[in-house]
Amino acid sequence: MGEIQGNTDKWFFKINPSFKFLIIDALFIVYLVVSNLNTMIWAACLFLILYLAVNGFSARLSFWLIILTLWVSVFSSTAMIFFGQGTHVLFRWYLVVISEESLARGTLIGLRTFIFSLLGLIMASTSRPVPFFYSLMQQLRVPVKYAYGCLAAFRMLPMMAEEFVHIRQAMKVRGLRQKGIKAMYERIKRYALAMLAQSIRRAQRTAVAMEAKRFSMTESRTYYYEIGWSRMDLLFSGVIVAVVIGGFLLSGWFPLTPYTHVIDH
Amino acid sequence: MSKSTSRKLNLTDILVTIVVALVFGLVFRLLGPVYDLVKPFGLQLDQLIYGFWFIAGPFAALLIRKPGAALLGEAAAAMAEVLFGGSGGIINFYYGVVQGLFSELIFAAWHYRKFTLSVAMLSGFAGAIGSFVIDLFYGYLADLAGWNLILSIVFRLLGGAICAGAFPAVLVKALEKMGVANLVRPVSKEDYDVLNK
Structure with a gap:
């Protein structure tokens, strides 16, 4: 993750990572219960502005991520738009029936996906793994074993990527690229087994080495990085x-559509 | 390091589970865009491979054979997907936790003593049910036309049992043959029997 985050000086990087994580999780609940289409439209616009203002990616990358997010959001709504129930039919083609109700519901679902993706991107683009897991240990009291386990696992990612390339090359050299369903199943299995076996062996060796150095065998411990609180956290909550x-x-003042309640749970 | 007989997850279990989850998290991230491309056809065919999203839980449980492995595995895989900036964003974490919990329940029902193919398939099946719980809140399900809803449910449950139940069982079986699985397994009765011979 570290390499693709261009400018790590932005103020969103300085927010307490646990706090950011909890707030973004809570926002998820908020927008899961909103069923007013206007609110979702306005919220999506505002979060898009927020994302553009604070994200830590380079301009080009964030542009393509937005395009990808839009694509995903549009298609997360297609099933509902095409096959949802409704009485005011706008368009009918064999099994596809688009009605006003299904269109509104589908749009709401698409916007939900859009907002959640933006929240995820804000989180992913402005959090570095090391402070994040240190903060989880210090503020949220996540057991040291789990947090350091995650950190150690993150360090193995480049090795995994390299291994993946090796396996692919090895298979190419041996001419193992056949077509067909069975060959594809065999290929997935071969990749998965090679990757998994190597990762499990490596993880086990690492754990043995950590325990040999008496990792987490004593109760009290100190931390190299102390993650605390700052004014940025207040500012973040405010924003x-x-x-x-x-x-x-805004949805109360400028309702863009007549649909204020489109989903019944 | 001594293989502990306790049923609590030790450092090795945790690290192995998380690393395995990362492998799957990476696969989720790579598979995500492909999956999103298949989605638009609308006939819910994508639901057949949806099951791959629950694989980390049953796989970890089959491998580690201790309480909590399925939940930790699936949650960590979902967390990894969020941190890699996967499509769908923060909601994936919740999906992961709920799916992991449902998969875990199946193994718990057998007191973590039975790890056969059928139990694994049930666990994948349960993961699929878990995913529907969140879908229900999300609004994917309510008000879909009846036939489409049934198609979606049947496809996903089937896919869950096969992709997240049978497939990890096959993988773990192969890992057992390779001698990798017993690096992390708790000591069993048979191991003691070998010593007594």
Whole structure:
């Protein structure tokens, strides 16, 4: 992750990572219960602005990620738009029946996906793994074994990627690229087994080495990085509250569609 | 290192589970865009391979054979997907936790003593049910036309049992043959019997 984050000086990097994680998780609950289409439209616009303002990716990467997110969001709504129930039919073609209700519901689902993706991108683009897991240990009291386990696992990612390339090359040299369903199943299995076996062996060796050095065998411990709180956390809460409330207010002032309640749970 | 007889997850178990989850998380991330491309056809065919999303839980449980492995594995895989910036974003973490929990329940029902193909398939099946719980809140399910909803449910449950149940069982079986699985297994009765011979 570290390499693709261009400018790590942005203020979103300085927010307490656990706090950021919890807030973004809570936002997820908020937008899961919203069934007012107008609110979702405004919230999506505001979060898009927020994402563009604070994300840690380079401009080009964030542009393509937005395009990808839009694509995913549009298609997460297609099943509902084409096959949803509704009485005011707009378009009918064999099994595909598009009605006003299904269109509104589908759009809402697409916007939900869009907002959740943006939240995920904000989180992913402005969090570095090391402070994140240190913060999990210090603020959320996640057991040291789990947090360091994650950190150790993250360090193995480049090795995994390299291994993947090796396996692919080895198979190419041996002419193992056949077509057909059975060959594809065999190929997936071969990749998975080679990757898994090597990863499990490596993880086990690492754990043995850590325990040989008496890792986490004593109760009290100190941390190399102390993750604390700062004014940025206050600012962050302020911005998020403003965005959320702004979305609700704007949808009240400027309702763009007549649909205020489109999903019944 | 001594192989502990306790049923609590030790450092080796945790590290192995997380690393395995990362491998799957990486696969999720790579598979995600492909999956998103298949989605638009709308006939819910994508649901057949949806099961690959629950694979980490049953796989970890079959490999480690201890309580909590399935939940940890699936949650870590989902977390990895979020941190890699996977499509769908933060919601994947919740999906992971709920799916892992449902897969875990199946192994718990057999007191973590039975790790056969059928139990694995049930566990994948349960993961699929877990995913529907969140789908229900998301609004993917409510108000879909009846036939489409049934198609989606049948395909996903089937896919869950096969992709997240049978497939990991085959993988773990192969890993046993390779001698990798017993690096991380708790000591069993048979191991003691060997010593007594």
